[in-house]
Each structure stands twice: as C-alpha cells, then as structure tokens.
Amino acid sequence: MKVAELEALLSAHEHDAWSPEFLAAHDDHDRFPAEAVAVLDEAGFGRNYVLDRDSSFPGMTALIRAVARRDLTVAIAHGKTFLGSAPVWVAGTAAQVSAHADRVRAGEVVCWGLTERDHGADLLAGEFAAARLDDGWRLDGEKWLINNATRGGTACVLARTDPQGGARGFSVFLVDRSRLPEDAWQPLPKVLTHGIRGADISGFAAQGAVVGDDARVGEAGDGITVVLKALQLTRIACSGLSLGAADHALRIARDFATGRKLYGRLLADVPHVRQILGRAAATALTAEAVAVVATRSVHALPGELSVVSAIAKAFVPTQVQRLLGSVAELLGVRGFLTSAPGTGFAKLERDHRICGIFDGSTAVNRAALLAQMPRLGRLLRAERLDADGLRTTARLDAGLPAFDRDRLVLTSPTGCSLVQSLPAVASWAPDVLTEVDGLAETAAAFVPAIGGLPSEAFDLAARYERAYAIACCLHLWSENHQDSLLWTDGLWLRACLAVLLGRDDEEAFDAMAAVLLDWKTPAFSILGEAA
Ligand SMILES: Cc1cc2nc3c(=O)[nH]c(=O)nc-3n(C[C@H](O)[C@H](O)[C@H](O)COP(=O)(O)OP(=O)(O)OC[C@H]3O[C@@H](n4cnc5c(N)ncnc54)[C@H](O)[C@@H]3O)c2cc1C
Numbered sequence: 187m188k189v190a191e192l193e194a195l196l197s198a199h200e201h202d203a204w205s206p207e208f209l210a211a212h213d214d215h216d217r218f219p220a221e222a223v224a225v226l227d228e229a230g231f232g233r234n235y236v237l238d239r240d241s242s243f244p245g246m247t248a249l250i251r252a253v254a255r256r257d258l259t260v261a262i263a264h265g266k267t268f269l270g271s272a273p274v275w276v277a278g279t280a281a282q283v284s285a286h287a288d289r290v291r292a293g294e295v296v297c298w299g300l301t302e303r304d305h306g307a308d309l310l311a312g313e314f315a316a317a318r319l320d321d322g323w324r325l326d327g328e329k330w331l332i333n334n335a336t337r338g339g340t341a342c343v344l345a346r347t348d349p350q351g352g353a354r355g356f357s358v359f360l361v362d363r364s365r366l367p368e369d370a371w372q373p374l375p376k377v378l379t380h381g382i383r384g385a386d387i388s389g390f391a392a393q394g395a396v397v398g399d400d401a402r403v404g405e406a407g408d409g410i411t412v413v414l415k416a417l418q419l420t421r422i423a424c425s426g427l428s429l430g431a432a433d434h435a436l437r438i439a440r441d442f443a444t445g446r447k448l449y450g451r452l453l454a455d456v457p458h459v460r461q462i463l464g465r466a467a468a469t470a471l472t473a474e475a476v477a478v479v480a481t482r483s484v485h486a487l488p489g490e491l492s493v494v495s496a497i498a499k500a501f502v503p504t505q506v507q508r509l510l511g512s513v514a515e516l517l518g519v520r521g522f523l524t525s526a527p528g529t530g531f532a533k534l535e536r537d538h539r540i541c542g543i544f545d546g547s548t549a550v551n552r553a554a555l556l557a558q559m560p561r562l563g564r565l566l567r568a569e570r571l572d573a574d575g576l577r578t579t580a581r582l583d584a585g586l587p588a589f590d591r592d593r594l595v596l597t598s599p600t601g602c603s604l605v606q607s608l609p610a611v612a613s614w615a616p617d618v619l620t621e622v623d624g625l626a627e628t629a630a631a632f633v634p635a636i637g638g639l640p641s642e643a644f645d646l647a648a649r650y651e652r653a654y655a656i657a658c659c660l661h662l663w664s665e666n667h668q669d670s671l672l673w674t675d676g677l678w679l680r681a682c683l684a685v686l687l688g689r690d691d692e693e694a695f696d697a698m699a700a701v702l703l704d705w706k707t708p709a710f711s712i713l714g715e716a717a
Contacts, residue, residue: 187234188245189717192252193708199225200256206530209257212384213533214524216376218337219384222260226253233291235268237275237419238283239588243484247426247477248717254430255437255708258537259382261427266333268423269545270296270342272416273358276591277404282360289340297338298420299329299390300413307550309344309356309410314392316345316357318406322398323347323359328374330389333544336373337386339363344409356409359401361392370395381536415594418491420545421499422484425477428506429709431538432470435506435513436710438529439463440702442517454703457696462516464695466509467702468681470710471672473505475658475682478713479579479604485586486578488593493558493602494654500551501651503542510535552647556634558597559646563629565601566622569609576603580661582713604657605650611660617687618656625649656686668714671701678712 196204203221212219226232234246246268254261267290274286290296305311314327325345329335341361348355363371374389404412443454443463453459480498483490514521514535521531542548555562578584605622612618628646663679672678681698684691702710711717 187229187231187249189248189252189708190715192229192231192249195225195229196252196256204256206257209259209384210524210530210533213259214383216378216383218386219257219260219263222257223264226260226264227293230291230293231264232267232293235265235271235290236287237272237589238287241589242586243419243422243589244478244481244586247423247481250423250426251430251433251717252708254427255433256430258427258431258434258534259384261430262333262382262537262540263385265423265427266298266338267294267296269420270298270334270338270340272298272419273342273403273412274360276415276419276594277358277408277412278360282400282403286340286360294340295334295338296340296342297332297334297390299332299335299341299343301329301331303328303330303389307547309413310351310353312344312346312351312356314343314345315349316347316359318347319396322396323401325359325361325392325395325397328389328391330374331377331387332389334386335388335390336376341390342403344413347406347409353410354407356413357406358403358409358412359397360403361395361397361401365397366395369393379540381533381539383536411596414492414596415591417546418495418594419484421495421551422477422480422491424541424545425473425480425498425502428502428538428541429470429474429477431534431541432473432506432509433709434534435510435531436467436470436702436705438531438534439466439513439516440705442520442529444703454699459516460699461692461695462512463702464681464698465685466512467698467710468678468685468695469505469509469512471678471712472655472659472682472685473502473509474711474713474717475662476501476655478582478662479658482579482586483575485589487572487575487600487603488590489595490572490575490598490600490602491594492596493555493562493598494604496546496551496555497602497651497654499546500548500555500647501655503538504548507538507542510538549644552644553639555647555650556632556639556643558601559629559632559634559650561597562601562605562650563626563632566606566608566626567630569606570600571603571606572600573603576607576661577665579604580658580665582662582666602654604661605653607661608653608657611657611664615683621649621687622653625653652686656683659683659686662712668712670714671704672712677701
C-alpha cells in the first residue's frame with residue numbers, strides 16, 4: 187500500500203469511523219476505536235507489517251506515520267501487530283515465517299509480551315516461565331501492561347526457560363490462543379491510561395498453557411538475543427508514530443495561527459509566534475531526518491542497528507515531545523480544552539507521552555547506547571565507516587538492498603557510520619568539528635557499568651544522538667535535492683542545524699514559519715509528497 191492510497195482511504199472515512207470527533211468520543215469513554223481499526227483491516231493494512239525480502243521498511247514506517255497523524259491511538263493499537271511479529275521476522279523458521287505472514291496479512295492481531303508487573307524494563311528478572319515437556323512447553327505466569335493482550339489472537343511472549351535465568355535463560359514463544367483451553371490463557375482486565383485511552387492495554391495470565399515445540403521462535407535459550415534483534419526494528423518503526431504526532435501538532439498550530447486574530451492582526455504575523463512555529467517545524471524535521479536515515483539503515487546498514495535503533499528511539503520521541511510542549515504553549519487554552527473550542531491537541535499530547543516510554547524508554551535506550559560508547563568513541567576518532575552503506579542510506583533515489591535478518595548483530599562492528607563521517611562531511615562547520623572532537627574524547631574515555639550510570643553519562647548519550655542527527659541532516663542535504671521552498675537556499679538544513687546546535691537563527695525560523703503557514707500536503711516533510 188502507498189501513502190497516497192491510505193490517505194484517500196482515510197479521507198473517505200473522515201466523517202464516520204475516522205472523524206476526529208468520533209475518535210475523541212471513544213477516547214473520552216476509554217473505548218477501543220474498533221470502527222477505525224476495521225477500516226484498516228478491511229483494506230488489508232496488516233500486510234504492511236510482514237517483513238520479507240520485498241518489504242520497504244521506510245515504506246512501512248511512512249504508512250504508520252500516515253495513520254498516526256490522524257489518530258495516534260489507532261496507530262499504536264494497530265501497529266502493535268508489527269511489534270509482536272518482529273521476533274518471527276528476525277528468528278522464525280521458514281515455516282513459522284510463512285504461516286505467521288499469512289495470518290498477519292489476513293488481519294491477525296498480535297501482541298508482544300515482554301513486560302511484567304514487577305520487572306518493567308529488567309527483562310532478565312522476568313518470571314513468566316516455560317517448562318520443557320516431552321513434546322512441547324508448559325507456560326505459566328503473567329505479562330502485564332500489554333497492548334492488544336485481550337484482542338490479540340496471537341501472543342509473542344518472552345519466557346524464562348532456565349530457572350537460573352541469565353542471558354541464555356529465556357526463550358520466545360508464539361502462542362496461538364485459539365489452540366488453548368480458555369482457562370489456560372486468561373486476559374487481564376483493561377488498565378485505564380492517561381493517553382491512548384481507547385487502546386486495549388491489559389495483560390494475560392497463563393496457567394498450564396501447553397504449546398508445541400513449533401511455538402518456540404529461535405533456539406531455546408536465545409530469547410534475549412531474539413528480543414534485542416526484534417527491538418532494533420521495532421524501535422525504529424516507532425519513529426513513524428512520533429512523526430505522525432508531529433504532523434498532527436503542526437497542522438493544529440498552523441490552523442490556529444492562520445485563524446486567530448489578536449490586537450487587529452493574525453497570530454501568524456506576530457514575530458514571536460513565527461519564531462515558535464519555525465522552531466517547531468525545524469524540530470520536526472530533525473526528527474524526520476533521523477527517522478529517514480534510520481529506516482533506510484534497516485536495509486543498508488543492518489549491522490549498525492543496535493546503535494541506530496537506540497538513537498532513533500531516544501531522539502525522535504524526545505524531539506517530538508519538545509515540539510508538542512512549544513505548540514501547547516502557543517495554543518493556550520485551545521491546547522488545554524477537551525471541548526470546543528479545543529483543537530484535539532490535548533488528546534494528541536496525552537497520546538504521545540507513551541512513545542517515550544514503551545518499547546524501551548528514553549533512558550533505557552540511552553543506557554543501551556552507552557554500553558557501546560567506548561567503541562563508538564574510538565571509531566569516531568579513527569573516522570572509520572561503511573561508505574557504501576552510508577551513501578545508500580542517505581541517497582533517497584538509491585535502491586535499497588533487501589532486508590537481511592542474518593546481518594543483525596547485538597553490537598555494531600562498524601560503530602555508527604553516520605557519526606563517524608562527521609569530521610569529513612562537516613569540515614566546513616567549525617562548531618560541529620569542535621563538538622565532534624570533544625564527543626570522541628569523552629566517548630572513548632567513558633567506562634560503561636550495568637545500572638547506576640552517573641547522570642552525566644546520559645548527557646553524553648544525548649550528545650551522541652545530536653551528533654547523529656546533525657550527520658543525518660548533512661548527508662540528506664548533500665546527497666539529495668528537491669524543488670520546494672524547504673530545499674531552497676538550504677532552508678531546512680540551516681533551520682535544523684540551528685535547533686541541533688542551539689543557535690538562535692531568527693531569519694531561518696521565520697522562513698520556516700512561512701513554509702509551515704502555507705503547508706498543504708498531509709506530512710510536513712523534507713521528502714515532499716513521498717512522506
Ligand atoms: C500504554 C502502554 C502500553 C504498553 N505496551 C506494552 C506491550 O505491548 N508489551 C510490553 O511488553 N510492554 C508494554 N508496556 C510496558 C512498557 O514497555 C513498560 O512500561 C516499560 O517496559 C518500562 O517499565 P516501567 O514503566 O515499569 O519502568 P521500569 O522499568 O520500572 O523503570 C522505572 C524508571 O527507571 C528508568 N530505567 C529503567 N532502566 C533504566 C536503565 N537501564 N538506565 C536508566 N534508567 C532506567 C525508566 O526509564 C523509568 O523511568 C506498555 C506500557 C504502557 C503504559
């Protein structure tokens with residue numbers, strides 16, 4: 187499916203299932219947006235979640251973004267099937283992949299059971315257990331705060347297979363609920379939430395649930411590895427959710443600024459408002475630049491995804507949350523009210539909060555990045571990189587190689603080519619070079635530790651993310667060109683660098699505001715119609 191087809195489909199339903207008022211009413215009552223989800227299901231949207239050699243990861247993420255810019259709750263509720271399926275795509279046998287792909291194409295709802303009530307992000311503490319039987323496994327335990335746990339017909343679940351636990355003590359199972367007696371697999375009650383209130387956030391309890399050995403995904407004991415590889419994909423795909431939220435927020439801000447008159451003039455003409463709008467627009471584009479490069483890296487730099495996914499999952503939701511904060515301030519009461527003249531912004535802001543929490547919080551992703559930091563620092567000093575992979579990643583008209591799951595690894599042998607290319611690509615920018623020098627030195631000297639990292643370490647991770655974002659912008663700029671106002675005289679690059687380097691470039695932000703105020707396509711994007 188192409189984004190334009192999806193846009194046409196959702197536009198056709200914007201007075202019924204996809205009407206913002208209808209979706210807001212579901213949200214008000216903590217009710218699942220079943221009608222909107224049915225529109226996607228009837229169009230066979232599930233087939234986009236199948237990741238095979240013909241798939242385009244950027245294409246799938248763009249579709250998630252297109253759903254999210256209309257309603258983030260629906261995007262998260264529906265998109266969970268991709269997250270729950272990712273372990274199968276990275277580690278399933280040919281038979282598992284084929285059978286699961288058929289089910290997902292047919293609209294199967296899949297949930298992803300990692301978290302437990304008492305253990306949060308600490309996966310190695312998980313107690314949900316799988317005990318080996320002669321010809322299968324017996325599952326017992328609870329997973330809690332699981333999206334689609336009640337509606338999902340299939341659950342992908344991480345279970346402890348060695349009572350001693352440890353890195354080799356867990357395995358992943360793909361459980362078909364329809365094959366189990368009802369009392370062996372019970373959904374838990376819906377949990378009320380601050381945002382995405384209509385989503386099916388619940389959990390499940392297994393009690394003597396017997397599954398065959400063919401339910402195991404990956405080798406016994408490989409569960410943590412399978413999960414970490416799957417997260418490399420899901421954390422990048424989640425950027426589509428945040429980009430959709432950014433499109434939605436910018437649309438609300440544009441409509442407000444062009445419709446609201448104060449002191450005899452439009453808000454859109456007030457210089458301070460234009461600075462806020464321009465900076466917000468540029469902030470969205472920094473997130474987009476990272477997401478574009480990260481999604482293309484799934485094909486072109488797969489060996490670096492352990493680094494890239496952690497950066498994308500920490501950086502993109504953080505930037506978009508920042509953008510939402512500035513738009514909230516601009517909207518004043520219209521960002522706060524949930525009835526007229528509210529703009530729907532309050533729901534959007536609540537909904538997006540979860541993007542920085544689930545699938546690894548910002549802190550968890552920064553901790554993952556820090557684990558590789560000394561090596562990243564050394565490789566940055568050495569300026570070593572995968573030049574071919576980098577070029578393919580950044581050149582938007584370059585054909586992407588097929589996704590190859592065998593190239594996913596837990597630590598990146600080539601570090602992060604984007605950041606390591608900065609000394610060369612930013613040779614004309616002394617402030618970037620100074621920052622890169624300092625970053626290389628601090629990163630190389632950093633000593634990782636499990637848990638209890640000092641808080642300066644998280645600043646270092648944030649600095650590294652920023653360096654990555656700068657590199658994404660510079661490469662996208664130098665490898666591509668489009669005929670649009672954003673690309674004229676390097677406007678988007680200048681404004682993004684101002685955001686990333688903390689420059690107060692009033693002229694660039696004012697020009698960005700002008701583009702935003704005149705923006706007519708569904709996505710606010712450097713990609714033009716393709717986004
Ligand atoms: C709406 C919703 C949907 C969800 N959907 C799913 C789902 O489908 N499947 C699923 O498995 N889970 C799901 N979750 C659970 C979610 O992924 C967890 O909330 C997450 O794992 C974090 O757990 P926690 O909030 O209990 O925080 P904890 O893990 O208890 O962490 C507490 C705090 O410590 C920080 N922290 C944790 N580790 C580190 C570290 N190494 N370094 C520094 N700081 C750290 C965290 O960022 C957090 O601020 C969902 C949660 C919600 C609210």
